Amino acid sequence: MLFDGMPNLVVAATGARLLVNPGLDRNRPYGEAERAILSLEGARLAHSTISAWPGYAATPVLSLDALAAASGLAAIAYKHEGRRFALKSFKALGGAYAVERLVVQRGSAEGLTVTCATDGNHGRAVAWGASRLGVKAVIYVHETVSEGRATAIAAFGAEVRRVPGNYDDAVRASAEAAAANDWTIVSDTSWPGYDLIPRDVMQGYAVLAMEAEEQGAAPTHVFVQGGVGGLAAGVLSWYWELQGAGRPRVIVVEPETADCLYRSALAGRWTAVGGDLDTIMAGLACGEPSQLAWALLAPGADAFVTIPDARAADAMRDLADLGIAAGESGVAGLAGLRAIAGDAACRAALGLDGASRVFCIGTEGATDPVIYREIVGRDPEDVERMSA
Template identity: 50%
Template structure:
């Protein structure tokens, strides 16, 4: 295995301002994680996803251990998003049904179809780069609610079809992800629909909080499998919901022994990196789409930033050039580890880790050495077979 492409990569680094605070408990309370875990683990088809040990790669790049949480098998939907969008949809329906019926409605009632006739009158909408929308469409199909999904111009047709196949009405717009978020919000307000977003904004917090609580199932599985806390966790960016949820969950479990949080983002969509540099949530304009479709977000979730501004120690940007090689490294088992079929957004942390270990100065800044134990979140499997096939042919830009 050659690491030349990773050695040639130029990563940008910004130091976070990790400090003692309560955001990991205040924004995402432990009780919220517990309630989400109780519900989601009761769903038909629930099973923990694999935590894959990449011992060969760890030896190759000079660290003690790498654990890769492979979310490809999650509920047959291909990504960790299955945990968030569907659970948040249930919670939106629960709140609205309780309001309409004048008495408390349980999540079990919704899961079992008790109020399916009324659910048909409650339209849920969201914007997506693909995986969140697929999760929402799946949930709406199960619970009986109409679903409208807004996608931007660069979302692949394969991902759009997957949502249509689950009964969602898919609206493609000109513009980028942030434009689709705004349109979904505006049309929902006009028509009395309900937004189920994984990003928050002033006055809109409950569904994104529920989305992040759902992701906590994944973190719980990790902590129940590991025999000790990792020293580092590399987390992909996007709007920040995944990173904030995992960082908060790890802090709640491990306390002062929680791992160092390193955020990895595309250099083409680095809103968290720029937020770290500015010291506040900062929006960036996306001029060119990254190969990591699920991370092509220019506006951070303010709720997620509340957590990451306290918990993240480092922010990195990575070039697209190292993404496809990281996908192929896993798929071809180039280091003798188990074969893992991963999507483009899944390998942001992996690619950043490999590249960082080729740079002695950057490794020192990140506190990486031969004793480091790294946790990676493989956030998606093959969610678009056509794109994956192109990557496996050797295409670095698709």
């Protein structure tokens, strides 16, 4: 139903909220200001660097024909990042790439210590990248990060420090420690005075769209995870600079309890949200948008969707039935699509119809097998064995 006084806002029967971006300008060219943040040239450099790493392979783009038919769409393409290196997450393209760029720019790894805050996957990628290059890493996690995810970070030799509060509290703790110890922050979140390294992180994320294009994906719509906005901005930047006003519609999906991008769009300005940000989509439990990411999303993203946790759990089980083990945050884009695809007003607002080809990024596999088993009722190895 449409909300009175807010014609851009639609709420579906599934509990999802859709906000067509009031600040959208699809005819705005991708100019010098945008290229100073992210560019095709930067994405190609990231791709050439990452593709030279041992074990690199473009992650598969899977056709979800049954879900597309059930949703009244021509196609749903799902990029399965659960097969990205040993990390089972797209974050290898960002955090690990930024660590390598840092070492290259310094000319040496000697004496370098990197730090960051994480909900799990980013810290794991930074720790992995640091381990590859002989760099010390100190990773901050907040109180609700699962022990399984903290252990996975420590397995790469990083020191893991747990702090009270939420993700944004961990960001502050990491920044304070970096200032006190002369460490280097490798964050996917930017703030005033800190924006160079987050550009490298986000630039690595654009490789996802570049790979997908090489694999034949030609979407009319892209549903992509929110969080601080780095992934969404990276993907948007590729399509926007390459295709201009003819690019696919980009829809950003967030948990309803951690909806800083949705609220920023609603307010027409960068906006932080407070509270415990509690959601099963742990990788998206962020209260403050990246300012760099928001500079691209504010004029360039087509819409913002928020979903309740139940929709993510449903999507995990739907994918398990297809032999795909996907984590809670990894399914958010697909869950957002599924949550609104049955609502006539949402479909009309986004131009979704029987000819639409939708691209979703499955940003993580079952990065915490214990949590995955609790939600899906099966072990991820058994699920993936179905499609082997």
